[in-house]
Amino acid sequence: MSAVPSLTGRQAGQDIQPDKALRRDMPLVPASSIAGRALVIVIAIMTFLACLTAGGAILVAGASQDWRGEVSREVTIQIKPAPGQDIDAAVAKAVETARKAPGVGDVRALSRQESEQLLEPWLGNGLDLTELPIPRLIVVRMQDLKTPDIAALREALAAQAPGANLDDHRLWLSRLDTMADAIVIFASLLFLLMISAMTMAVGFATRGAMAGNREIIEVLHFVGAADSYISRQFQTHFLRLGLRGGLLGGALAALFFAGASALSAWWTNSVGGEEIGALFGAFSLGGKGYAAILCVAIAIAFLTGAMSRIIVFRHLRRLQ
Amino acid sequence: MGVEIVRDLSFSIKPQSFQFLTGPSGAGKTTLLRLMLLSLKPTRGIVKIFGQDASTLDKDSITSLRRRIGVVFQDFRLLDHLTTYENVALPLRVMGRVEANYRAEVVELLRWVGLGERMNALPAVLSGGEKQRAAIARALIARPELLLADEPTGNVDPGLARRLLRLFVELHKSGTAVVIATHDLALMDQFGEARRLVVGDGRLQIFDGESP
Ligand SMILES: Nc1ncnc2c1ncn2[C@@H]1O[C@H](COP(=O)(O)OP(=O)(O)OP(=O)(O)O)[C@@H](O)[C@H]1O
Numbered sequence: 191m192s193a194v195p196s197l198t199g200r201q202a203g204q205d206i207q208p209d210k211a212l213r214r215d216m217p218l219v220p221a222s223s224i225a226g227r228a229l230v231i232v233i234a235i236m237t238f239l240a241c242l243t244a245g246g247a248i249l250v251a252g253a254s255q256d257w258r259g260e261v262s263r264e265v266t267i268q269i270k271p272a273p274g275q276d277i278d279a280a281v282a283k284a285v286e287t288a289r290k291a292p293g294v295g296d297v298r299a300l301s302r303q304e305s306e307q308l309l310e311p312w313l314g315n316g317l318d319l320t321e322l323p324i325p326r327l328i329v330v331r332m333q334d335l336k337t338p339d340i341a342a343l344r345e346a347l348a349a350q351a352p353g354a355n356l357d358d359h360r361l362w363l364s365r366l367d368t369m370a371d372a373i374v375i376f377a378s379l380l381f382l383l384m385i386s387a388m389t390m391a392v393g394f395a396t397r398g399a400m401a402g403n404r405e406i407i408e409v410l411h412f413v414g415a416a417d418s419y420i421s422r423q424f425q426t427h428f429l430r431l432g433l434r435g436g437l438l439g440g441a442l443a444a445l446f447f448a449g450a451s452a453l454s455a456w457w458t459n460s461v462g463g464e465e466i467g468a469l470f471g472a473f474s475l476g477g478k479g480y481a482a483i484l485c486v487a488i489a490i491a492f493l494t495g496a497m498s499r500i501i502v503f504r505h506l507r508r509l510q
Numbered sequence: 511m512g513v514e515i516v517r518d519l520s521f522s523i524k525p526q527s528f529q530f531l532t533g534p535s536g537a538g539k540t541t542l543l544r545l546m547l548l549s550l551k552p553t554r555g556i557v558k559i560f561g562q563d564a565s566t567l568d569k570d571s572i573t574s575l576r577r578r579i580g581v582v583f584q585d586f587r588l589l590d591h592l593t594t595y596e597n598v599a600l601p602l603r604v605m606g607r608v609e610a611n612y613r614a615e616v617v618e619l620l621r622w623v624g625l626g627e628r629m630n631a632l633p634a635v636l637s638g639g640e641k642q643r644a645a646i647a648r649a650l651i652a653r654p655e656l657l658l659a660d661e662p663t664g665n666v667d668p669g670l671a672r673r674l675l676r677l678f679v680e681l682h683k684s685g686t687a688v689v690i691a692t693h694d695l696a697l698m699d700q701f702g703e704a705r706r707l708v709v710g711d712g713r714l715q716i717f718d719g720e721s722p
């Protein structure tokens with residue numbers, strides 16, 4: 191392979207000092223030929239929204255896990271005072287019955303004083319409650335079983351401690367559960383929708399870039415470039431655009447959650463703060479949540495690169 | 511379906527041969543070159559390239575065949591955003607070769623075609639003749655087995671045309687088959703022993719070159 195030196199009558203590499211300033215690695219597909227900034231903005235917005243829904247779903251799913259663990263193992267027995275009945279004896283009887291029931295762990299009756307404290311936030315503390323017929327509560331923690339045997343406890347109480355009312359929070363719990371599940375499913379759907387919208391935007395941009403660079407593609411083919419080589423040239427650009435957009439959107443989402451967490455911490459003591467805290471677990475996403483955001487951002491960048499590569503490759507296959 | 515530009519013609523380009531392809535403007539010279547480059551498919555008839563029927567080739571084999579062919583387009587087809595150096599180095603670059611390995615080769619060829627001072631210039635600021643030389647250098651850089659050149663001396667002065675022709679003849683002597691499309695009679699007369707393929711009215715006449 192030395193046709194050129196023989197043509198030019200010189201040995202290759204001899205007395206040749208290539209200009210140090212030689213420009214030699216310009217991308218074959220010019221960056222300016224791609225609607226780059228618009229695509230970065232679209233990707234950033236889509237990533238931001240996708241991270242928001244993913245983060246929201248993570249918060250709700252995490253919070254609902256917490257309720258499940260906390261609440262499902264705890265039941266309350268309520269004893270309503272009845273005229274002519276010794277309420278302390280009734281409480282003692284119910285406690286004794288509950289202790290004997292299968293699967294029951296810890297049983298603790300709230301004292302009259304504790305029960306009054308529970309009512310204080312609603313009734314104020316200036317009130318003398320001794321005269322009021324306040325129901326008494328017994329908190330029962332079930333043993334750490336997969337499915338606590340609440341039914342057995344209920345039967346035992348009905349047989350031996352009439353007047354004791356068992357509340358296993360089931361209804362309340364299942365409603366919250368359903369809601370949390372619905373929110374997670376809804377968020378996943380939104381997430382999918384946003385990813386597909388973004389994919390389509392990338393598709394449009396790629397096709398636009400290919401149309402704008404038709405001449406370049408043709409020349410590359412003529413000088414012997416393989417389809418895979420050409421699609422790699424496009425992929426490089428789109429991966430870079432995807433990284434820029436994805437990281438920008440992800441950073442905004444992380445900032446959003448950090449801000450919301452700070453805001454909710456400041457808020458918790460005010461009215462309504464506790465309900466929001468119960469639903470979202472104080473808005474703190476935790477390390478895992480932020481890691482998920484980073485993953486989403488990076489996955490979107492690679493999705494962008496891979497998408498454009500596939501589109502270019504398929505398009506090139508169809509050329510002649 | 512439009513009219514047939516060329517029909518009922520048959521010719522072959524032998525390895526290491528040299529021929530001019532000539533005929534009036536619009537006769538179909540560029541069309542024939544494009545058929546040989548596999549950038550056009552014949553509506554009927556067979557194109558065989560390096561012994562293979564072009565219609566049976568898949569994309570990968572077309573790619574590897576194109577690497578054995580150098581082309582100079584009538585309209586140059588330099589990439590506007592690349593410098594002269596980058597344009598000429600393109601065939602080596604798309605093969606995946608490392609830039610440091612071919613830099614000296616490219617620089618040397620550029621100096622030889624008189625573009626040593628224009629290596630960092632973009633095509634937009636090159637003169638017609640400079641673009642033509644860059645296009646020729648790009649076609650030669652990978653040392654093809656077949657060179658297809660469409661009007662390669664259309665934009666240069668007679669002196670430079672002679673030098674370029676000498677370059678093509680040297681290339682031919684070192685083993686490349688050369689096809690030069692031109693209607694420059696003076697140029698053809700400078701290399702009288704070359705075969706001449708003359709297109710006209712859709713037909714092809716072949717004149718074997720006079721023996722030197
Ligand atoms: N893609 C095409 N579709 C239809 N007709 C075409 C196409 N390309 C070229 N032609 C026609 O085919 C004829 C031959 O064109 P061609 O470019 O091969 O001529 P040429 O011999 O190279 O001429 P010139 O010397 O001017 O370069 C012309 O009439 C041209 O208009």
Ligand SMILES: [Mg+2]
Pocket residue numbers: 539540541584660
């Ligand atoms: Mg022509």
